[in-house]
Amino acid sequence: MSMHYDYTYEAVLAASEKVSWRVEDIIGGEKRLDFTKPFLPEALAQVGPLTFLSDDERLVVNHIRGHNYLYLFGLVEEFILPFVLDYARPHLAEGGCRARAYLKFAREEAKHIHLFKRFRQEFEDGFGAPCKVIGSPTEIASRVLAHHPLAVALAILHIGWMTQRHYVDSVRDNQRLDAQFSSLLKHHWLEEAQHSKLDMLMIESLASACDETQIERAIEEYILIVSLLCEGLRQQTFLDLETFRDVTGRQLDDAETSAYIAIQSQAKRWTFLGSGMTHKNFLSTVGSLRPEARKRIEQVSPKFC
Ligand SMILES: [Fe+2]
Ligand SMILES: [Fe+2]
Structure with a gap:
C-alpha cells in the first residue's frame, strides 16, 4: 500500500465548514429556471449531433437531459448517504x-x-409535462449496497470526480447556460471537492483490511456497479425519447430513432460513467491499490465512454 495524502480529517473538515450554502440560496423564489436557455453544457448534453431536429427541439432534448441529471444524481446519492453514515x-x-x-x-x-428534488419541482412547474424516469432509486441503491464496501467506495469516488468534471465542462462551454443550473453544478462541485478527499481516505482504510484477492474482487464488483448503472441509463434514453414525443408531438422515423438512441445513450454514458472512470485522479487511486487494477479499468472503460 503506497497511498500518502497531504491532508488530514481536520483540514478537510475546516475546508468544508467554509463552504456553506443553503438549498434556498440556490433555487426558489426569484430564482427560476429559464426555459429559453440550455440547462446542461453541450459536452454532456450532446444535442448538436441530432441534426434532424430543429433548434427548438434540440433545446427540449437538452431540458429533458437536465431533468434526468437531477433525477439520476438524486438516485446515486441515495446509496451514498447510508453508506457514508454506516462508515x-x-x-x-x-x-x-x-x-x-x-x-x-x-x-x-x-x-x-x-x-436535486427542489430543482425537479421547479422543472416540472416550468416544463409543463411529466418526464418519464426509470424506477426505483431505493431498489437500485440496495442492489449497489449489496456489493463489497470497497467496490461501493470506488463508485462513490468515481461520482465525486465526475461531478468535478461536469462543473469544469459547464464553465469551459461558456454557452450561456441557465443561471440556476450553472449555480447547481458549481455549488455541488464546491462540496464534492471535499468528498473526494474523504473518499480517498475511506478507500485507503477499507483497502488496508483487504488482501490482494479481495481487492481484485472489489474492482470486479465496482465494474458490476458501473454496468448496472449503464443498463439503467440505456433504459432512461428510451424513456427520454417518449417524453420528447409527448412534449413536441414530433414523430421520428426509424433511422432518426436509432440515431437519437445511439447519440443520447453515448452522451449519458460519458456524463455518468466515462467521465468518472477515466478521470486521472480516479485512475491514480485505483493504481495505488494495485497496478493491475488500473490496467483492468482502462481496458473496460471504452465500453462506458
Ligand atoms: Fe458527494
Ligand atoms: Fe453530492
Whole structure:
C-alpha cells in the first residue's frame, strides 16, 4: 500500500465548514429556471449531433437531459448517504475530526438530495409535462449496497470526480447556460471537492483490511456497479425519447430513432460513467491499490465512454 495524502480529517473538515450554502440560496423564489436557455453544457448534453431536429427541439432534448441529471444524481446519492453514515458509525466514539468529517459529508449528501428534488419541482412547474424516469432509486441503491464496501467506495469516488468534471465542462462551454443550473453544478462541485478527499481516505482504510484477492474482487464488483448503472441509463434514453414525443408531438422515423438512441445513450454514458472512470485522479487511486487494477479499468472503460 503506497497511498500518502497531504491532508488530514481536520483540514478537510475546516475546508468544508467554509463552504456553506443553503438549498434556498440556490433555487426558489426569484430564482427560476429559464426555459429559453440550455440547462446542461453541450459536452454532456450532446444535442448538436441530432441534426434532424430543429433548434427548438434540440433545446427540449437538452431540458429533458437536465431533468434526468437531477433525477439520476438524486438516485446515486441515495446509496451514498447510508453508506457514508454506516462508515462513520464505528468512529463516533473517537470523538475526533474523522467522525465529524464523515457526518458532515453525509449531511451534505442529504442536502444534495434535497437540492436535486427542489430543482425537479421547479422543472416540472416550468416544463409543463411529466418526464418519464426509470424506477426505483431505493431498489437500485440496495442492489449497489449489496456489493463489497470497497467496490461501493470506488463508485462513490468515481461520482465525486465526475461531478468535478461536469462543473469544469459547464464553465469551459461558456454557452450561456441557465443561471440556476450553472449555480447547481458549481455549488455541488464546491462540496464534492471535499468528498473526494474523504473518499480517498475511506478507500485507503477499507483497502488496508483487504488482501490482494479481495481487492481484485472489489474492482470486479465496482465494474458490476458501473454496468448496472449503464443498463439503467440505456433504459432512461428510451424513456427520454417518449417524453420528447409527448412534449413536441414530433414523430421520428426509424433511422432518426436509432440515431437519437445511439447519440443520447453515448452522451449519458460519458456524463455518468466515462467521465468518472477515466478521470486521472480516479485512475491514480485505483493504481495505488494495485497496478493491475488500473490496467483492468482502462481496458473496460471504452465500453462506458
Ligand atoms: Fe453530492
Ligand atoms: Fe458527494
